[in-house]
Amino acid sequence: MHDDLLERRLRSALADEARGLSFTITAAELQRRAALRGRRAGNQRLTLLLAAAVAIGTLGIGVVLGGAIQQPTPEATAPLAAISSRTPVEPSAGPSEPVTLPSLEDLLATGSGTVLVAQSHDLIDGRVDQARQPDGTASSVRFPQMWAPENYEMTIACLGQPLEYGFGDADYPISMSSVICDGSQTHVGLSSGPLAYLELSYREPTSWRVLVRGDPMALPLPTTNPVLPPIGDNLEELARLDDQTMQSDEAWGDTGLHLQELPPLPGRFDYLARIWCPWGDSVRLILGDQLENSPDLTPETETVLDCNGLTQDVDLRMVEPSGSRVFLAAAPGARWSIVLGSEKPPVGMVNDLPGWQLSTGFGPEYAFETHGVSLSNGGVEGGGPLLVELECAGPAHQVEVTVDLTEPLGDGHRKFLADCAPGGARTGQSYVTKGDGYLVSFTAPQGTWTALTALVPDPLPTSR
Numbered sequence: 102m103h104d105d106l107l108e109r110r111l112r113s114a115l116a117d118e119a120r121g122l123s124f125t126i127t128a129a130e131l132q133r134r135a136a137l138r139g140r141r142a143g144n145q146r147l148t149l150l151l152a153a154a155v156a157i158g159t160l161g162i163g164v165v166l167g168g169a170i171q172q173p174t175p176e177a178t179a180p181l182a183a184i185s186s187r188t189p190v191e192p193s194a195g196p197s198e199p200v201t202l203p204s205l206e207d208l209l210a211t212g213s214g215t216v217l218v219a220q221s222h223d224l225i226d227g228r229v230d231q232a233r234q235p236d237g238t239a240s241s242v243r244f245p246q247m248w249a250p251e252n253y254e255m256t257i258a259c260l261g262q263p264l265e266y267g268f269g270d271a272d273y274p275i276s277m278s279s280v281i282c283d284g285s286q287t288h289v290g291l292s293s294g295p296l297a298y299l300e301l302s303y304r305e306p307t308s309w310r311v312l313v314r315g316d317p318m319a320l321p322l323p324t325t326n327p328v329l330p331p332i333g334d335n336l337e338e339l340a341r342l343d344d345q346t347m348q349s350d351e352a353w354g355d356t357g358l359h360l361q362e363l364p365p366l367p368g369r370f371d372y373l374a375r376i377w378c379p380w381g382d383s384v385r386l387i388l389g390d391q392l393e394n395s396p397d398l399t400p401e402t403e404t405v406l407d408c409n410g411l412t413q414d415v416d417l418r419m420v421e422p423s424g425s426r427v428f429l430a431a432a433p434g435a436r437w438s439i440v441l442g443s444e445k446p447p448v449g450m451v452n453d454l455p456g457w458q459l460s461t462g463f464g465p466e467y468a469f470e471t472h473g474v475s476l477s478n479g480g481v482e483g484g485g486p487l488l489v490e491l492e493c494a495g496p497a498h499q500v501e502v503t504v505d506l507t508e509p510l511g512d513g514h515r516k517f518l519a520d521c522a523p524g525g526a527r528t529g530q531s532y533v534t535k536g537d538g539y540l541v542s543f544t545a546p547q548g549t550w551t552a553l554t555a556l557v558p559d560p561l562p563t564s565r
Contacts, residue, residue: 188286200284202258202310205403206356214254214314216383217247218299219405222419223308225392232305232420234370235548239265240420242301245376245406245413249315253291255299260284261307267300277302282309305420312405320380320409327438329375329412336373336442340364340427343438347431358385358430360398366425368467369443371418377438378408384437385430386415398428422469447525448492448552457488457556464552465492468545475542478555488556489541490529493521495549502553505540506532521549 205221220242224232234240247253257266259282267277268291277300280287291297299313327344340363353360366372366388378384389400404415431437446465461478491502499518506515519528532539545551 188288200260202260202284202308203286205310205405206354208256208310208312209405212254212256212312212314215317215407216405217249217253217313217315217317217407218244219310219312220244220403221308221310221400222402223400224306225389225399225401232422234418234420239302239304241303241416241418243414243416243418244299244313244404245415246296246298247313247315248296248318248320248409248411250318251292253297253313253315255289255291255311255313256286257289257309257311258284258286259303259307259309262304264307264309265302266311267302268297270297282307317407317409320411327377327436329377329438329440332373332375332440332442335445337445338440338442339366339372340439340441342440345437345439347429347433347435347437353385353387353428353430356385356430357432359433360387360428360430363427363429363439363441366421366427366441366443368422368424368469370420370467371416371444372421373440373442374404374415374417375440375442376406376413376415377411378406378431379436380408380410382408382432382435382437384408384435386439387428387430388417388421388425389428390426398426401425446550446552447494448550450552451490451492451527451529451554451556454488454490454556456559458559460487460555460557462552462554465550466545466552468547468549468551471544471547473542473544474551474553475540476553476555477538477540484534484536486558487532487534487539488529489517489532490527490554490556491519491543492525492527492552492554493519493549494523494525494551495521495546497522498546500543500546500549500551502528502530502541502543504530504532505542506534506536519543521546525550 202221205219208221209216209219222242232240253268255266255268257264257280259280261282264280264282265277266280268289299311301309301311303309329341329343332338342363345361347359347361349359349361351360352358374386376384376386384406386404386406387398387400388402389398391397392399402417402419406413406415427441429437429439446467448465450459450462450464452459461476463474463476466474487504487506489502489504491500493500498521500521502517502519504515504517515532517528517530520526539555541553541555543551543553
């Protein structure tokens with residue numbers, strides 16, 4: 102029986118509660134998030150269409166079998182925080198001991214229910230001044246959509262700057278709730294429909310531990326295709342490994358998982374990790390490095406994903422000025438696929454000039470601080486033509502490029518000025534090398550994108 106009066110009163114009460122919540126998302130942030138959402142729009146639409154098609158087919162079979170099989174039907178519901186509590190930090194043994202966060206393993210070991218997503222983050226090398234978004238907005242993490250019926254349990258703890266989280270099953274905008282980053286653990290019971298997601302928004306320096314538990318749904322979707330779809334025209338694909346099997350013998354701590362290193366990431370403001378793994382498995386994506394005087398890998402950001410057989414996207418809008426080593430941890434013999442990408446830079450190495458081929462190159466790279474760049478190569482044996490091209494994007498100015506063609510290198514220099522423009526500019530200069538080698542160098546100003554390419558003649562195809 103449907104009670105219209107009760108529904109109106111409930112809607113009014115929820116609206117009054119929503120008006121009391123803080124809304125901290127700016128117009129610029131909404132535009133950025135809309136662009137991020139566009140990365141996955143095609144894939145999500147395909148996923149939902151497949152879910153609908155298979156669900157309809159399953160429903161038909163269920164009717165034939167007299168209702169013996171019943172698949173869950175996703176039904177959108179408004180996100181609702183049901184329970185919220187805080188566990189204060191235990192007093193330290195001594196007055197000088199700093200407050201610390203629990204380890205990710207300790208967090209994973211507490212509570213019941215399947216861990217759908219979890220993450221730890223620590224700024225391991227102190228790059229606070231550089232680890233900021235160029236437009237002044239907050240950094241963020243958006244976890245893959247979680248397939249679980251209605252109820253979720255989240256635990257979150259942080260240290261440093263205030264941390265905000267949003268949880269829901271609808272598109273933007275969403276309300277963000279603040280967490281006091283004093284090391285206390287906040288426990289939140291959340292109610293939402295399937296396809297729920299979690300987003301964190303933060304500014305460095307901030308460390309956190311977050312975990313979401315739920316009962317994963319058995320999805321009526323194909324779950325055996327290990328080849329990942331492209332990540333989109335607006336993104337640069339940095340690495341791709343399809344249909345891999347964990348064969349590494351390197352153990353990841355005491356987790357029972359093994360660790361495989363992936364291609365490293367260049368310095369960027371944001372990253373996208375697209376991951377596939379079979380239903381029932383769990384994988385971890387780790388950005389980290391070996392710190393000085395430590396032979397072991399130290400994770401900066403470690404993300405735990407429950408595998409559901411679908412493609413899962415992790416948006417890491419976090420700054421890595423020097424890039425990062427990347428690892429994937431999984432059970433021995435586990436299957437997985439991963440694509441790593443980032444927002445496409447406005448410049449790139451030159452590879453489209455007829456009659457020329459790449460000799461060596463550098464970039465594209467963003468200069469988080471002013472620094473020198475140099476590259477050298479063997480050139481053409483015995484000398485010959487050389488073409489040097491520099492693409493530069495940033496505030497309008499000129500960059501001086503030095504080219505050394507002498508033998509031995511380092512004794513003679515030629516120079517040319519390359520343009521830099523907000524939308525990107527390309528400047529080239531041709532030379533004739535007198536020996537087998539050359540050296541090209543320039544200074545990349547802070548706040549610019551640069552890509553340097555050295556080309557030599559492309560030999561004509563031999564006649565047959």
